[in-house]
Amino acid sequence: MSAPLPLPAVWIVEDHSLLRSTLAEIITESGTGLATTFASCEAALASDGPAPDAIVLDIGLSGMSGIAGIRLFKERFPATEIVMFTVFDDREKIFEALCAGASGYLLKSESPDRIAAAVREVIEGGSPMTPEIARLVVARFSQLQPAGSEVHLSEREEEVLRCLVDGLAKKEIADRLDLSIHTVDNYVRRIYRKLHVNTLGGAVAKALREGLV
């Protein structure tokens, strides 16, 4: 952890040439790592060098989108950390990037110091984000359970519901839980009533959305 490691290899993928060289300078001069620059995802992926430790990636690239790029980079270099560095601050872009495998998300308004620090942070296993983005991310969690859903399922009912979500038929559920099919049927009906639905689909959807399983 604290040995005199070789300088991390950092790729910069950014289509604005000025910004690209500025970024490289920041990374190099701050002693954060050895920067290699590319003007596009395609160019970076065409490189046959060894895997970098981190990639600083613009999301609004011409040609391949940054989001698509993330997946390709992650596929080819699973251990490489990716930090998004873009002007986009809308939710969908952020979540798409994070889902695709990015570990950090910065905006272009950040200071050079912060950027170098972010690269270090992501290499050390952190997830650099602006405070606002961090808030969006955690908000996505609490929204999953809107609170006040107030659906109390008994233990058995919950168990049956889990089976339904797993795609089992009633007969299979009866088999797995060692119950009569009639009993399972009764539970399912109770679940329907409590969830205010009247189809299997509705129950499963509600269960997943409200985090009942």
Place this chain on the structure above:
Amino acid sequence: MSAPLPLPAVWIVEDHSLLRSTLAEIITESGTGLATTFASCEAALASDGPAPDAIVLDIGLSGMSGIAGIRLFKERFPATEIVMFTVFDDREKIFEALCAGASGYLLKSESPDRIAAAVREVIEGGSPMTPEIARLVVARFSQLQPAGSEVHLSEREEEVLRCLVDGLAKKEIADRLDLSIHTVDNYVRRIYRKLHVNTLGGAVAKALREGLV
């Protein structure tokens, strides 16, 4: 935003008395806010004063758990920001707290400076976390969509799938899409095949989990 605001009111809920007073000191002396301390959630909730701007909350309290406390605080003071401050760094505790409505999560190993900064950050709309916790949080996202599911549904199939997720019966779907119920049935079966499931529940679960809708 930048007006000479009155000092934010900050509650400290922590059962270790020494730590409690230390925290209060940090918050006050750094000029972050006006600290009021409580030894338990119950005590804080019994207070009839005005809503605080932020609460620093220990999760391992005797009596009511911090997690349960979050919900109660959020219910009573919806606009109050909550920062967890605990020794627990296991995933479940973290996600429970975030789902319950906490906006930040720090460990007790953090420096006093960082704690005061975190309180300021959470009041300004951020989500202070340690880098490791931030990583856990974003990791939870990429795991949601394992990528490369590669399921191509035709437009009609997708439409039908959406209806299923909405809890409609085939008959209702046929009605809504102006199709014969037999046709709907065929689409449903095709969806089953493409999704490798054989029940409505499985299809809905897969659709939601893979974000096909």
Place this chain on the structure above:
DNA sequence: CCACAAGCCACGAAAACGCGTCACACGGTG
């Protein structure tokens, strides 16, 4: 032009499901 695949629509029989209703045991609570 014809074949062939893909998407779209339909029938009918067997199986599963949705629902009302009922019964009994068991552990708490008023």
Place this chain on the structure above:
DNA sequence: CACCGTGTGACGCGTTTTCGTGGCTTGTGG
């Protein structure tokens, strides 16, 4: 004690779903 919630099991009936099988259009390529 009586009552209620929970867990378990059951019957019957009408509806829905499942599934094998078929036909019909469109578009693409040989």
